[in-house]
Amino acid sequence: MRIGYYPGCSLHATSREFDESLRATAVALDVELAEIDDWSCCGATSGHATSHLLSVALPARNLALAEEQGMQEVLAPCAACYNRLASASHSLREDAGLEIKIKEILARPFANTVRVRNVMELYRSLIPQITEKSAGRLKGMKVACYYGCLLVRPPGVLAFDDAEQPTSMDEICRATGATSVDWNLKVECCGGAFSLSRTASVIRLGRAILEDARKAGAEALIVACPMCHSNLDFRQSAMTQSGETPMPVLFLSELVGMGLGLSARDMGMKRHFVNTGPIEKRATETAAQVAAEAAAKAAKAAETAAKATAQAGTAPAGKGVA
Amino acid sequence: MARIGVFVCHCGENIGRTVDCARVANELRDLPGVAHSVDYKYMCSDPGQSIVKQAIREKNLDGVIVAACSPHMHEKTFRRAVASEGLNPFLAEMANIREHCSWIHEDREKATDKAIEVCRSIVEKVKHNVPLETIRIPVTKRALVIGAGIAGIQAALDIADGGVEVVVVEKDPSIGGHMSQLSETFPTLDCSQCILTPRMVELYQHPNVKLITYAEVEEVSGYIGNFKVKIRQKARSVDADKCNGCGACAKACPNKKVPSEFDTGLGTRTAIYVPFPQAVPNIPVIDRAACALFRGRAKGLKKEACAKCREACSREAIDYDQQDTFIMQDIGAIVVATGYQLYSIGKDQPAGLTGYGEYGYGTIPDVIDGMQFERLASASGPTGGRIVRPSDGKEPKRIVFLQCIGSRDPAKGIEYCSKICCMYVAKHTMLYKHKVHDGQATVFYMDIRAAGKGYEEFTRRAIEEDGARYIRGRVSRLYRDGEVIKVQAFDTLSGEPILMDADMVVLATAMRPQPGIQLLAQTLSASYDQHGFFNEAHPKLRPVETNTAGIFLAGACQSPRDIPDSVAMASATAAKVLGMFSKDQLEREPTVARVDVSLCAGCFHCERVCPYGAITHLEIRDRKGNLVKVVADVNPGVCQGCGTCQATCPSKSVELSGFTDEQIYAAINALVL
Incomplete structure (x- = not known):
């Protein structure tokens, strides 16, 4: 499977571990990520806060490049990039006047044929492979899936999952053997781009999210957005009161990678602010336990099989035991 | 050669302003076949009609063209006038020079030219008109009412009181519909059952009414005045003639844990049951999906797994082998009064809608819908009228009502306003305050729509006398935090986000047509809108008729309606049916x-x-x-x-x-x- 890849600025900078873990799992799952040549900024929040035209033109340029380079689908792991690319594509489909204007600005052929995907859609399509390759390696690990605001909204544009009660990330986590806990704040706001301008709000919102996940018994919070990750991981020390165990915040790709047995080092997990050592250790333990259980089961099966053969040996002749 | 008269109307200023009517009349006069052509200020007025009549008499006309408004407006008027002079009315036609000409053009010269063209065209048509005779068809003077909620009951009683036989078909074991489930009604707070049950009994005992409950209309053939209707009488498993409604069977039934539909799942019933104590008819029915005997049969058991109800019945009325039967009826007019269902969020989502997962309905037990609140508040309800939380039976001290759940929400729900929710939520806050004196009711609303006699006064009473707190804004999320429900919302008047605790939350969910209504509409060849509500023939002038002759509407099957509206509509429909039946033959x-x-x-x-x-x-x-x-x-x-x-x-x-x-x-x- 080959898919276009639009890493965006975050995956080359603050969220390099998202990029590295995603590439590592892609190799393990036989997916080729073809990075769009000469990609540029999606505009992000600044783009659409400045001008609607700009906020469509910037993503459209990248979609046009992808089209030129023969891609039918483009994976945009960053939630903001994904939202911008998908929204731009949607606006162009809905608004013929805008489409004409954008084509003029781009000054290159553009038919708006590329479909924009996020990591949840990619992994969801690979659930059978993940289930098979991970063999339940993370069995018993409890995680809280945090979708945030951008990945599933607005519902008219991003229709791959329910906007208020999404489940696709939970399904992917379960494929690794992990348990996704039932909790309340899976689509709440993390404060987004206000991390610098209104830090206090980000801390208040982040604390509520972490507290609820902890209350639900989660050992780790799973995210698929660089902004959520930086708010909840980088600012977590300010959100946690003394005595509380820190909550590792993992990218979905990191959890899938752990499920597939990839090493934390290959996935760049050392870059987290909250120490991921304990959760890595926990993954090793669950893997060992699952392996031991599997071995015991295999041994038992072998024993039963041997017994059956032995009995078959003593069975009367002429019953077809060749 | 034809002798056609052309009568050009000014319609006051309506046509005269843009069209030179005198020129139209003059030019038409020279057309071959036109024997007479005049213009006049108001052709539809009495003197105007006299001009037409006089010309027919004096000029011996054999065709008439009135160049005026749309035939929808006055074709009937002029055909009547023409007929009074002994000319076949179908030799008269309208040339529409108002809607199709003067109203839509500005250039007087060109508009006049067009008006002449339009008239010329109709003149040529009328030359080929032939006399036509009105069709007369016989009529069976028996009405069918589908659905016996308040609308169906009212329509049936009014028709029956008019001296006409009525067949009433109700799909549930008892008549009464949603109104029988309500506690009190707005804006007077009178007890719903107290005003409804006498009507139910009246219907049951009316000599002109044939009541068929637990039955559905299966096929309809024929046409106005002459319908043939096939009704499926579902198997009750109880012989209605033998049963005296003593209730011994239900007492004997060992399965007492079936969720009660009447109590919206908040209470339980037995497998053989009467939906509620005042049910009409008071004859039980066996819910075969819940009955041990039928479940055993389905599994292929030879022996009867249970027969406790038959043993308990002193009249041998229980019949486990009863089958569905069919009843054929000759019917002249059909009244559809199938009512509504509440938008069931989280459970059976309407196709194409993704719903309201953020409210946790179905997962948080103390988030209920409006009908469930009615059952909690009702004296005949599962709690005997005590308002308590379904989860732990405690009295909620902080109750929150959410209006417009599903309604007025094209993004996630449906576009239309469900009309009754503003009023019943106000009522709920009052019922709550009257029972939980130290409780606080909070309502989140978009707008308060209280148009109706005594309605605005009623909502004000809820706010001013019973202390309901109204917050304008939407709730974005409900979630559990231990025993309380966190309500996350936004106050759009103060511009502040809100996070408040509630013990119980009531969702005022949208009104939707009954499931299966499309199938019924197709059976009746009647049309319905994109939401499944029946279409009326004209939204203002023919609100209780459908476009299919002989099919009439009453109540919420046509659009969301409250009780007063439904009853008014039912009586209007009854008047239409009786009017139709007042003649021995129908004219078409x-x-x-x-x-x-x-x-x-x-x-x-x-x-x-x-x-x-x-x-x-x-x-x-x-x-x-x-x-x-x-x-x-x-x-x-x-x-x-x-x-x-x-x-x-x-x-x-x-x-x-x-x-x-x-x-x-x-x-x-x-x-x-």
Whole structure:
């Protein structure tokens, strides 16, 4: 499977571990990520806060490049990039006047044929492979899936999952053997781009999210957005009161990678602010336990099989035991 | 040579402002076949009509054209006038120079030219008009009412009181509908059951009413005045003639844990049950899906797994082998009163809607809907009228109501306003305050729509006297935090986000038509809108009729309605039905399709395209009785004169009287040649 890849600025900078873990799992799952040549900024929040035209033109340029380079689908792991690319594509489909204007600005052929995907859609399509390759390696690990605001909204544009009660990330986590806990704040706001301008709000919102996940018994919070990750991981020390165990915040790709047995080092997990050592250790333990259980089961099966053969040996002749 | 009279109307300023009516009359006068042509200020007025009548008399006219408004407006008026002079009314036609000309143009010169063209075209058509005779069809004076909620009951009683037989079909074991589930009603707070149950009994005992409960309309054929209706009487498993309603069977039933539909799942019932104590008829029914005996049979058990109800019955009324039966009825008019269902968020989502996962309905036990609150507040409800939390039975001290759940939300729900929720939420806050004196009710609303007699005063009372707190804004999320429900919202008046604790949350969910209503509409050949509500023939002038002759509407099957509206509509429908039955024969416009049997090849394309099912098969036999061919025939009682068959017929053997190809071509030729 080959898919276009639009890493965006975050995956080359603050969220390099998202990029590295995603590439590592892609190799393990036989997916080729073809990075769009000469990609540029999606505009992000600044783009659409400045001008609607700009906020469509910037993503459209990248979609046009992808089209030129023969891609039918483009994976945009960053939630903001994904939202911008998908929204731009949607606006162009809905608004013929805008489409004409954008084509003029781009000054290159553009038919708006590329479909924009996020990591949840990619992994969801690979659930059978993940289930098979991970063999339940993370069995018993409890995680809280945090979708945030951008990945599933607005519902008219991003229709791959329910906007208020999404489940696709939970399904992917379960494929690794992990348990996704039932909790309340899976689509709440993390404060987004206000991390610098209104830090206090980000801390208040982040604390509520972490507290609820902890209350639900989660050992780790799973995210698929660089902004959520930086708010909840980088600012977590300010959100946690003394005595509380820190909550590792993992990218979905990191959890899938752990499920597939990839090493934390290959996935760049050392870059987290909250120490991921304990959760890595926990993954090793669950893997060992699952392996031991599997071995015991295999041994038992072998024993039963041997017994059956032995009995078959003593069975009367002429019953077809060749 | 034809002798046609042309009468050009100024319609006051409406036409006269843009069209030079005198010039129109002058130019038309010179047209071959036009014997008389005049203009007048108001042709539809009494003196105007006299001008037409006088001209027919004096000029011996054989055709009349009134150049005025749309035929929808005054065709009937002028045809009546023409008929009074002994001329066949179908020799008179309207030339529409108002809606099609003066109202939409500004240039007087050009508009006048166009008006002349329009009139010329109609003159040519009228030259080919032939006299047509009104169709008379017999009428069976018996009405069918589908659904016996308050609308159906009211319609049936009014028709029956008018001295006409009524057959009432109700799909549930008891009549009464949603109104029987309500606690008190707005804006007077009178007890719903107290005003409804006497009507139910009245219906049951009315000599003109034949009540068929636990039954559904299966097939409808025929046409206005002459419907044949097949009704499926579902198997009750109880012989209604023997049963005396003592209730011993329900007492004996071992399965007492079936969620009660009547109590919206908040209470339980037995497998053999009467939905509620005041049910009419008071005859139980066995819920075969919940009954041990039938479940055993389904599994293939030879022995009867349970027969406790039969043992308990002293009248041998229990019949485990009862089958569905069919009842045929000849019916003249049908009233649809199938009512509504509440938008069931989280459970059976309407197709294409993704719903309201953020409210946790179905997962948080203390998030309930409006009907569930009614049952909690009702004296006959599962808690005996105590308002308590379904989760732990504690009295909620902080209760939050959310309005417009599903309604007025094109993004996630449906566009329309459900109309009743503003009022019943106000009522709920009052009922709550009257029972939980130290409790606080909070309402989140978009707008308060309290248009109706005493309605605004009622909502004000809820706020001012009973202390309900109204916050304008939407709730974005409900979630559990231990025992409380966190309500996350936004106050759009103060611009502040809100996070408040609630013990119980009530969702005022949207009103939707009953499931299966589309199928019923198709059975009746009646049309419905994109939401599944039945379409009325005209939103203002024919609100209780459908476009299918003989099918009438009452209550919430047509749009969301409260009790006063439903009852008013039911009485209006009854008046329509009685009016129809006041004649022994029904008169229909003769503008229906006719088949030329000598040309018809029997391909039946017309049958496939006819939206009203008016095409029948006619066997043509020779003198010896041998079948020559089978051709199409039009049932004039059903045909609505739409002309689709005429447009479809490959051999041109179907023609719409009054709109034949000859007439239409003549009209077109006048314009283009």
